[in-house]
Amino acid sequence: MKIISKIKEIASMFIKQDLSYSGFTWASMAVNILGIIVTYYIWMAVYGSKTEMHGMSKNQMITYIILSGVLLSGVQWMLNLYISQLIQSGGIAMELLRPIDFQLSLFSARLGGFVSYTVIQCIPVLIVSSLIFGISPPKSVICALLFVISLLMAIGITFFIEFCVGLIAFYTNSTWGLQHMKDAILFFSTGAVIPLAFFPGWLKSIIVILPFKDIVYTPVSIYMGIVTGEQAIKAMFFQLIWLILFFFISRVFFKFAIKKITVQGG
Amino acid sequence: MKIIKYAKLYIEFLKQNIKAILEYRADFIVGFLSTLMIQTSGLLFVWIIFQNISNIKGWSFYEVTMVYGMLGLSKALFGLFLGNLWDFGSSIRMGDFDRILLRPMPPLLHLAANKIHHNNLGEAVVALVVMITSLLKLKIYLGPTDIFLMLLFIISGTLIFSSIILITATLSFWMVNSKPLTWAVYTVSNFAQFPLIIFSKVVAVGLTWVLPYAFVSYYPATHFLNKGYGGISLLSPVIALGLWIISLAFWKFGLKSYTSTGS
């Protein structure tokens, strides 16, 4: 009897959790899945009767589409919107008065929200997409482990990029405009909908230099074994460099931005 | 005549909106640039794909961009004129809707006229450029009937978007927040950026008869690209009109319900 009541309790807790998914969360997941579906059909039509392109089989492509689609929305946190709105409303003053470093408190919030925001939104999308289309497991255990580390770094890079984008609101009045710009850049430069191999030569060499590929392409390609062994480590090394670089850029930018309000008075 | 009176009034609002936009010039530019970027990145995606293949299920690059552009144009025109519907839910929650009800003009007109969402201007411009470029590259020249038809299709497409979103926005009279639903329904239109044949039968049917986005871009495009389906494109205006009438009726119903329960 005790066991049954315990199960009831846990189940109802899960259901309550479900019911408490905000409309926004449902919509985000729906939009995510829709995006994956559209991309799927496009690529299937592109492949046509071919079984492989640029070294990727149809099945691999499917895995790529699902994983990168989930990741693109999963690594983001809309931090830039939060900061922009804080600046526009003036609430930023309150935040800056707190005895804790602004960026640090945001980062802890991000860590704290990892399960409730990232995981909760990504897992259903992953499951549904896999059920519809089928996803392959990581190439090996090592790939899986490296994937996790690469993913965490990707989240970190995105965090700092969003932080900087958010700070731009100190200089313009725009919140959604910047969000759209960020979306646009991240959309194809992260390799989210197109694996890097498909980019024409000259464009590829540009994308490869930019940090954005490390947000989606790098972790996904490690998972899938597109890059392995030494190449993988090398890719992750550069990912780390970008992570550290963006950390410093965000700190410096922050210092500048703060000066602006303390001088202008807000 | 009422329509003329309201059209004139709309123009007055338009003047006011433009003055407001000029006050926030930097904001306008950022908005314009950002939509430009989004459109470009979407087109870039299509372009990169076509670096790897010459056609997609029989559709060439410019044929695909024709569909892409047509969807973008109607979507942008809808956003320009009825963009205020997005925030309708929150205006009810904040009690601002009552103010709209107290003016001597139809509330929907007031809502639409209150703010022109200029961000869509960038999208409209790009879409138009894409369409014209595609037609030129495909060596398709439009005679006067064709141009008339094209305008008809664009207006129909805009009406289809407007009707669908008006219906989901009207739900705000009963739901706390219909914006997420509106957003999801709006995103489904992304399917219609590409030729319908690349999708499964289920998706194709859905886009034709459930959320008829295919009538915004795909079927009209097939008319000009001579891709068969000849007659069905002419259903576009019919569906647009029908949907618009339904959505208006639903809106009126929502209004009535709102005024009898008082939020």
Added chain:
Amino acid sequence: MSIIEAKNLRKEFRINKKKEGLSGAIINLFNPKYESKIAVNDINFSIDEGEMVGYIGANGAGKSTTIKMLTGILTPSSGEVWVNGLIPYKNRIKNNLNIGVVFGQRIQLWWDTPVIESFRLMHKIYEMPKEKYKKNLEMYTELLDLKDLLNVPVRQLSLGQKMRCEIAATFLHDPKIVYLDEPTIGLDIMVKDKIREFIKTLNKEKKTTVFLTTHDLQDIEEICKRVIIIDNGNIAYDGSLDEIKNQFGKHRIIQFKVRNINAEIDNLFEEKKDTISVIYKDGYDLHIKFNGQEITAAGVMNLVSPYCDILDLTIQEPSIESIVKDLYRK
């Protein structure tokens, strides 16, 4: 012929009675239970053109519900309401042409453009002849001191400046009736004064009917000759302001400035607790409330003086505040 007429006006709300917990939420989906709340209970009143009426009541008493029915944005459950010869909820748009509404602290002007642009747009919306618009604009700018504000974007104005413009905008099209809901809330005394004067002036010049709901009883004192009190959906009082002060304004207050209060004064208060009551007492101040019909101010002074040194005193006349409080308590 009255300009506003309410006959047996009633509004009943059905509130969904939600149950607790998960099972409750599911049950509610299939078998919703409703509770009925009567916000306005068969009220009657009639207002003539040019009257300035204060409509007061506690929060939740039915004030906003009444206004919503008068302005046509809420349909009554039963009864009749006539405004300007029209049924407001049936002819909302037509009725709107002749009314103005002010919601305190909420601005109907457009934020991002200068005030004058909002005025221009209102002029078009309300189909005003150009001459009338020009004349009113000049007059209101003068009365409310708007000259320096006209070219400033609304979002840059202070609350007081915004409300002055807001009031002007509301009266711009010469509405026959203006509904004011907390028009002076949050404003400083100078602005309040200006706005009250403006309303009175326009009522005098244009016979604008004014329907005022407010918690600021000073507003009522300054503007209204007639007061309607609504309490729990029912009209508790409908008559002149003076009348209500006479009928219920028994209580007056004396504020003494004192020294050296003798402790035995507490015995006095205990003895006389039916006639006088102490509102405030410390080493320097003594405020006493007394029933003006049972004892005079001089009488109170005589009672109190043996127990302390009276340095000075002030007598306060009955405030609407206390009157309304008494009425609510009844």
